[in-house]
Amino acid sequence: MNAENQKATALKALGGGWALVAALGWGLWAWSVLTDRTREMSSQAASRQSDLERISAERDQLAGERDQLRAQIGDLQNAERRLMRTKEEVAHLEFLRVRLSEAVDRAQAQLGGRPAPEPQANSRVAPPPRPSPPLSQQQIRTAQEALTELGFGRLDADGVIGPGTRAAVEAFERARGLTVTGELTAGTVEALEEEIGSSLR
Secondary structure: OHHHHHHHHHHHHHHHHHHHHHHHHHHHHHHHHHHHHHHHHHHHHHHHHHHHHHHHHHHHHHHHHHHHHHHHHHHHHHHHHHHHHHHHHHHHHHHHHHHHHHHHHHHHHHHHOOOOOOOOHHHHOOOOOOOOOOOOHHHHHHHHHHHHHOOOOOOOOOOOOOHHHHHHHHHHHHHOOOOOOOOOOHHHHHHHHHHHOOOOO
């Protein structure tokens, strides 16, 4: 009887040992799976963080490029305005040169007893538009709003003289019988101010 009890006890102990080994094996397997899953989630989180940092860096770079582009557009517009004013001044000086040349010819003819020469063909051309004073962005916005109200285009009042604004100014100048320049010259601004009944300045 004692031998049987000892055998039964040994079998129980062995069975318990196997159960413990099995439980430990399952525990190790579960821990391994959880560890792998945790590593995978950690890797995905790191990848997402890396993607977010890359996207944020790209966004900041694009914002910087946009600011640079805006500054360059502003510089270009200022250069265009200066160039337009220079062209207007050159045209005005050419007009004055022709008038002065005619006056000198008439004076020489009178002094020499000869008839005064006929005026040159290009002196009969109307004087060029007066140089325009530089306009602020707010003044350009007001002009764009006025041109839109008068039906010369649907302009965004952004204070930038772009192709749409130039086309609207040309249409306005044609409609009012002005010299077509596509620019907000002094004469064009005056005509626009008369039309809207208020000053752009």
